[in-house]
Amino acid sequence: MEQQFRRILCPVDFDDNSMxxxxxxxNLARESDGTVFVLHVVPxxxxxxxxxxxxxxYKGQEEAARAKLLEIAHKRLxxxxxxxxxxxxxxxxxxxxxxxxxxxxxxxxxxxxxRGFKRFFLGSIAELVLRESICPVLTVRSTPTQNDQVGTWMxxxxxxxxxxxxxxSIAAKMHAGNFRSVPIVSDGxxxxxxxxxxxxxxxxxxxxxxxxxxxxxxxxxxxxxxxIREAARLLxxxxxxxxxxxxxxxxxxVITTSDVLEALSHGTEHGE
Numbered sequence: 001m002e003q004q005f006r007r008i009l010c011p012v013d014f015d016d017n018s019m020x021x022x023x024x025x026x027n028l029a030r031e032s033d034g035t036v037f038v039l040h041v042v043p044x045x046x047x048x049x050x051x052x053x054x055x056x057x058y059k060g061q062e063e064a065a066r067a068k069l070l071e072i073a074h075k076r077l078x079x080x081x082x083x084x085x086x087x088x089x090x091x092x093x094x095x096x097x098x099x100x101x102x103x104x105x106x107x108x109x110x111x112x113x114x115r116g117f118k119r120f121f122l123g124s125i126a127e128l129v130l131r132e133s134i135c136p137v138l139t140v141r142s143t144p145t146q147n148d149q150v151g152t153w154m155x156x157x158x159x160x161x162x163x164x165x166x167x168x169s170i171a172a173k174m175h176a177g178n179f180r181s182v183p184i185v186s187d188g189x190x191x192x193x194x195x196x197x198x199x200x201x202x203x204x205x206x207x208x209x210x211x212x213x214x215x216x217x218x219x220x221x222x223x224x225x226x227x228i229r230e231a232a233r234l235l236x237x238x239x240x241x242x243x244x245x246x247x248x249x250x251x252x253x254v255i256t257t258s259d260v261l262e263a264l265s266h267g268t269e270h271g272e
Contacts, residue, residue, distance in 0.1 A: 005105045006033070008037065009098060011041060040068075062086055107138070109137070109139060150245055155256070158254040161182050162211065167206040174196060180196045
């Protein structure tokens with residue numbers, strides 16, 4: 001006997017890939033006289049200590065998302081029973097919570113189809129949902145657009161320092177550029193990062209302390225083609241404010257929490 005999916009949860013982020021997933025969910029609902037629960041998650045990025053909370057930005061994203069969902073439902077869900085859901089939080093966990101609350105029979109969602117080391121190390125929202133979901137998950141494979149990639153939003157040719165440079169010099173660079181961290185490079189490759197927190201911890205000794213004595217050496221990096229949502233997840237989970245962007249073994253840029261918030265806000269406002 002063919003399984004009937006009457007309660008269908010479909011997370012969307014407004015790009016063409018998730019719209020394809022929504023069309024698939026709608027077709028399932030038409031076949032089974034089911035209901036599509038359309039979920040949009042505004043990603044909550046936990047800001048590092050000392051950074052402002054972006055409450056107004058999240059509220060604005062939710063309002064924009066609600067208007068966009070109504071527009072999409074009018075165009076794509078005509079004749080299909082549906083409910084529109086908007087939540088702010090960590091995407092995978094929010095989707096799994098919605099699965100329980102809606103008592104979903106199936107989740108239909110887009111995936112970027114990552115392979116190799118990037119898939120192993122970074123994973124994906126779809127992969128996390130597949131692992132933890134208690135109902136079947138139907139993934140619709142998709143290809144990231146350039147606007148979804150770190151390279152579009154990163155700061156190119158960022159200010160850097162050497163491992164032997166004094167913290168006083170690095171602090172001056174931070175103050176002049178109004179930023180919170182400086183990558184430490186050797187032969188063009190990042191070997192560490194000095195943050196404003198590192199500077200504060202060495203107050204009084206900045207003129208006598210080299211960068212290598214204060215920097216964080218376990219540097220987490222991304223590439224220009226890394227999905228912006230994966231960068232957001234790394235920033236959130238590691239509770240850091242910036243990620244060096246590496247291409248061909250050399251520093252190509254820096255992506256910060258503010259950059260990611262701007263990218264995600266841009267996507268919501270323009271339906272990308």
